[in-house]
Amino acid sequence: SAVISQKPSRDICQRGTSLTIQCQVDSQVTMMFWYRQQPGQSLTLIATANQGSEATYESGFVIDKFPISRPNLTFSTLTVSNLSPEDSSIYLCSVETGGAVGANVLTFGAGSRLTVL
Amino acid sequence: AQTVTQSQPEMSVQEAETVTLSCTYDTSESDYYLFWYKQPPSRQMILVIRQEAYKQQNATENRFSVNFQKAAKSFSLKISDSQLGDAAMYFCAYGNTGTASKLTFGTGTRLQVTL
Numbered sequence: 001s002a003v004i005s006q007k008p009s010r011d012i013c014q015r016g017t018s019l020t021i022q023c024q025v026d027s028q029v030t031m032m033f034w035y036r037q038q039p040g041q042s043l044t045l046i047a048t049a050n051q052g053s054e055a056t057y058e059s060g061f062v063i064d065k066f067p068i069s070r071p072n073l074t075f076s077t078l079t080v081s082n083l084s085p086e087d088s089s090i091y092l093c094s095v096e097t098g099g100a101v102g103a104n105v106l107t108f109g110a111g112s113r114l115t116v117l
Numbered sequence: 118a119q120t121v122t123q124s125q126p127e128m129s130v131q132e133a134e135t136v137t138l139s140c141t142y143d144t145s146e147s148d149y150y151l152f153w154y155k156q157p158p159s160r161q162m163i164l165v166i167r168q169e170a171y172k173q174q175n176a177t178e179n180r181f182s183v184n185f186q187k188a189a190k191s192f193s194l195k196i197s198d199s200q201l202g203d204a205a206m207y208f209c210a211y212g213n214t215g216t217a218s219k220l221t222f223g224t225g226t227r228l229q230v231t232l
Binding site: 107111 | 160219
């Protein structure tokens with residue numbers, strides 16, 4: 001399966017600032033997914049990022065708050081903008097591996113823990 | 118919309134014993150995938166086991182097996198011969214077939230393994 005590296009692994013930010021999280025995959029992948037895990041909660045999909053097109057956002061998530069870049073088939077960034085304490089979460093990058101597209105097998109990065117003061 | 122429910126926030130098992138984690142889901146689809154993911158304190162989400170809904174045979178991966186009851190929309194995970202390294206959060210997840218991998222996760226069950 002793919003190996004995913006996320007940076008930073010954790011960060012503490014002031015409210016009103018922004019944080020950009022990087023996701024690097026060791027192989028080319030069509031789609032990359034960004035999930036959020038709020039403290040003590042489950043994972044919620046933020047958006048799907050395809051190379052060469054705009055990301056597709058899930059209900060409740062907007063591009064102005066969570067801009068995503070996907071410049072090539074191995075890399076993506078997620079920016080969390082205008083930070084508030086409610087944005088304190090773990091943000092996870094994932095890619096689809098282990099079979100045909102739609103086989104739904106996801107490999108996850110180790111996540112980026114964001115704390116907003 | 119699909120929903121996934123894990124009714125056990127926490128479970129405990131003694132080392133070498135067997136434990137079963139429960140999961141129910143709701144969907145109107147007939148073909149889909151179900152997953153159990155493990156998240157240890159390191160935060161790395163690890164796929165434990167995967168079940169395809171059209172397969173009647175329950176999936177098995179070494180000490181991990183599932184009891185998939187499609188009509189009841191139930192998907193429980195059995196861990197046999199529990200080990201200290203099994204201690205983690207376990208998430209049940211649902212995914213539609215043939216679409217982008219948008220998984221719907223349950224709220225998780227924290228498993229403690231005691232000596």
